[in-house]
Amino acid sequence: MIILVTGATAGFGESITRRFIANGHKVIATGRREERLKTLKDELGENLYTAQLDVRNRAAIEELIAGLRQTGRRLMFSSIMPGWRWDWSPRIKPTLKTGKT
Secondary structure (H helix, E strand, O other): OEEEEEOOOOHHHHHHHHHHHHOEEEEEEEEHHHHHHHHHHHHHOOOOOEEEOOOOHHHHHHHHHHHHHHHOOOOOOOOOOOOOOOOHHHHHHHHHHHHHO
């Protein structure tokens, strides 16, 4: 299984990336901080693929998904956020600005 993790450069995203890799999965890790992505790649190895992007940038996410679709693999999307839709930005922006949930 290949898993896409957003926010993989810190916190929950980094932890879940490490867990999936430890369990033998391949992970596509995204995050804003390219240097942290490189550090993760160096540490976690060949089962980690990285893509620098900001989840607030819808066009960047759509471009990543389009690239994944071109691989010919079947894609299934899930989220830890119930009811996740593109209208999630009002919920995430306050967290990004304040650091509080």
